[in-house]
Amino acid sequence: MAYYVVSNMKVPLKDIGGEYSVLNINHGASETSNHLPLGTQIYTIRGESPSRNLAVETSAGNFVKATYWGVSKP
Numbered sequence: 001m002a003y004y005v006v007s008n009m010k011v012p013l014k015d016i017g018g019e020y021s022v023l024n025i026n027h028g029a030s031e032t033s034n035h036l037p038l039g040t041q042i043y044t045i046r047g048e049s050p051s052r053n054l055a056v057e058t059s060a061g062n063f064v065k066a067t068y069w070g071v072s073k074p
Contacts, residue, residue: 003073004054004066006036011055011063017044020054042066 020042041057044050045065055063 002051002071003069005069006056006066007064009065011045011065013061013063015046016055016063017046020044020050 036056043055043057043063045053045055052068054066056066057063
């Protein structure tokens with residue numbers, strides 16, 4: 001399982017790509033690296049690989065970066 005760590009680093013709206021839905025970080029189960037509320041929207045970041053960085057929507061139009069940690073829990 002891949003783990004991502006959510007930071008406080010903002011991602012500008014212009015850099016948000018498409019919705020990214022194939023990731024356990026979205027369901028808040030105990031084995032994920034971050035416990036996010038069910039339904040949290042996750043997006044790709046333009047010009048960055050989703051295997052390294054993703055954008056998590058914290059509120060309408062506000063996004064922060066989630067960075068790949070690895071396969072062991074952070």
